[in-house]
Amino acid sequence: MSRDDQRLKELANRLVAMAPEPPPFPEEQITLSTQTPQSRPRPALAFVGAALLVLVGAAIPLVLLNSNGSDPVATTAPPAPGTTDAPATTQAPGTTQPGTDSTEPTQTTEPTALATFTTSVFLVQDPENSFTGNPALVAFWTEIEAPENTVQQLVPLQLLMRDDLELPTPGYYNAIPSEVEFLGLGWDGSAIVIEVNEAFRRGAGGLLADITMLNQIVYTVTYMSDIESVRFLIDGQDVTDFGSDGLDLTGGVTRETFRDSLNSVLVTEPIYVGDGLPTVTGVANVFEATVSLEIVDADGAVLYQDFTTATCGTGCWGEYSFALDTPALEPGSLVRVFWNSAEDGSLSDVVYIPFAERAVWNLIPRQ
Amino acid sequence: MITVTSVMDNEQAYRSYAEELTRYATALVGPADAADVVTDACLRAFDSKNWPKVSNRRAYLYRTVLSVANDHHRSTLSRRLREMRTADRDVTPPIEVDVDVLAAVERLSVRQRAAVVLTYWADLPVEAVADRMGVTTGAVKRHLARARKQLKGWLS
Numbered sequence A: 001m002s003r004d005d006q007r008l009k010e011l012a013n014r015l016v017a018m019a020p021e022p023p024p025f026p027e028e029q030i031t032l033s034t035q036t037p038q039s040r041p042r043p044a045l046a047f048v049g050a051a052l053l054v055l056v057g058a059a060i061p062l063v064l065l066n067s068n069g070s071d072p073v074a075t076t077a078p079p080a081p082g083t084t085d086a087p088a089t090t091q092a093p094g095t096t097q098p099g100t101d102s103t104e105p106t107q108t109t110e111p112t113a114l115a116t117f118t119t120s121v122f123l124v125q126d127p128e129n130s131f132t133g134n135p136a137l138v139a140f141w142t143e144i145e146a147p148e149n150t151v152q153q154l155v156p157l158q159l160l161m162r163d164d165l166e167l168p169t170p171g172y173y174n175a176i177p178s179e180v181e182f183l184g185l186g187w188d189g190s191a192i193v194i195e196v197n198e199a200f201r202r203g204a205g206g207l208l209a210d211i212t213m214l215n216q217i218v219y220t221v222t223y224m225s226d227i228e229s230v231r232f233l234i235d236g237q238d239v240t241d242f243g244s245d246g247l248d249l250t251g252g253v254t255r256e257t258f259r260d261s262l263n264s265v266l267v268t269e270p271i272y273v274g275d276g277l278p279t280v281t282g283v284a285n286v287f288e289a290t291v292s293l294e295i296v297d298a299d300g301a302v303l304y305q306d307f308t309t310a311t312c313g314t315g316c317w318g319e320y321s322f323a324l325d326t327p328a329l330e331p332g333s334l335v336r337v338f339w340n341s342a343e344d345g346s347l348s349d350v351v352y353i354p355f356a357e358r359a360v361w362n363l364i365p366r367q
Numbered sequence B: 001m002i003t004v005t006s007v008m009d010n011e012q013a014y015r016s017y018a019e020e021l022t023r024y025a026t027a028l029v030g031p032a033d034a035a036d037v038v039t040d041a042c043l044r045a046f047d048s049k050n051w052p053k054v055s056n057r058r059a060y061l062y063r064t065v066l067s068v069a070n071d072h073h074r075s076t077l078s079r080r081l082r083e084m085r086t087a088d089r090d091v092t093p094p095i096e097v098d099v100d101v102l103a104a105v106e107r108l109s110v111r112q113r114a115a116v117v118l119t120y121w122a123d124l125p126v127e128a129v130a131d132r133m134g135v136t137t138g139a140v141k142r143h144l145a146r147a148r149k150q151l152k153g154w155l156s
Helices: A003-017 A029-037 A043-052 A056-060 A154-159 A198-202 A207-223 B002-030 B031-047 B057-071 B076-086 B099-105 B110-119 B125-133 B137-148
Strands: A063-064 A114-125 A135-146 A184-188 A191-196 A229-234 A265-267 A277-286 A290-296 A301-308 A318-324 A334-340 A347-354
Touching: A003 B099, A003 B110, A043 B002, A114 A154, A114 B137, A135 A154, A135 A191, A135 A207, A135 A347, A154 A184, A154 A207, A154 A277, A184 A229, A184 A347, A191 A207, A198 A229, A207 A229, A265 A334, A265 A347, A277 A290, A277 A334, A277 B137, A290 A318, A301 A318, A318 B057, A318 B137, B002 B031, B002 B057, B002 B110, B057 B125, B125 B137
Parallel strands: A135 A265, A191 A229
Antiparallel strands: A063 A184, A114 A135, A184 A191, A265 A277, A277 A318, A290 A301, A290 A334, A334 A347
């Protein structure tokens, strides 16, 4: 056993040594939960619940930084592509932000140098053979140059709004209307707070489009953060009448709030192309938690097949991950992730992901 | 509706694995929230339609604990650590904690923690770790590699 292994063993042993006594057998709760079966919470109801919790948070002073804010976290190196959690000590907004007693946007300084940000954005795709008609979200990673003191979580949002952005194929689109502007980003201690312009309030044209827009923003901005909730401000006020249905976003939006309005298969990590095997990772809510993957060539011929079991399924969302141990994956390949219909085995809710060894985009800042 | 028989079965399964599941959950979310995670995971498992058909209940419960831990707020451990660091020194924390260890693992994702603890505490081979995590062996290796990278300070 190497020294590293010994240290890891010591770490693991000391971790579990902190364990408390096991909780009592949850008999009563079992009876209650099984006698009254609960359907999955409706997003709207979940949101109302979350909205009730915001009253305390709303009173917390905010600090908003614009795109060239002086926040020190903006200069730290972003985590490696594909990581799930950013290191809390350097990435978490609430841990490093100075001056949180201010309610005014921080004055910006002139950018002095450019830095390359490795970041991730979520793009939208309408899945093939969709059961619900809900769109899918897929994570892509990219590199972009921006002033080195740019607020890190704002970079991918601003990237999404560039009019020179070429979206990957097949069929990826940006659900955020081009009129929307992300003016600043901060945190209130429990939520990421994004300052947006008035165009945000109009949504994207219809309830599903509005929710897709929110999901895309929330998944993107929380990728580089360990804070899950996102609030939206216009002129310093929470948005209480968003989109065609006038949704009240005061309580903040998380990845879970409107997840059931997405495709049953999502890809939440960019395809990992590090030292190990390439991996495809995401969450799914599919029949018997069985998620399938195929690699196809440009003509649609299947080059590789695999399936795995998500950590939950048939009514609940679970994580899945594929390690692609195959030479079939090469630039130009298409990876498709789906589940097989219980009725006829057909490919359902199919998401296509183009594979590229390098970032999808490599852009320089707008002049 | 759970019958008396199935409740007995569930209780039997629970008593068999509760202690190790609590230790596992402690590694994933910290000692303060481990009991809640185990309780939620067991409720979810026992309530699942698949539960009566599950052949390896131990592995299933481990996967469910991991799933519930993943759902747990990702910043919980960091928050707890910050609370501990800033807490009044006269106040005795309700649970004895190893702050050095928590500080070391706070930058790991839940899945990375799972891979480390199943490999180095449970001494499981990579195939068994993959089974308990519900991922491929390649994913386990990747999680371990990333964990080692994140734990540079601890390993040096």
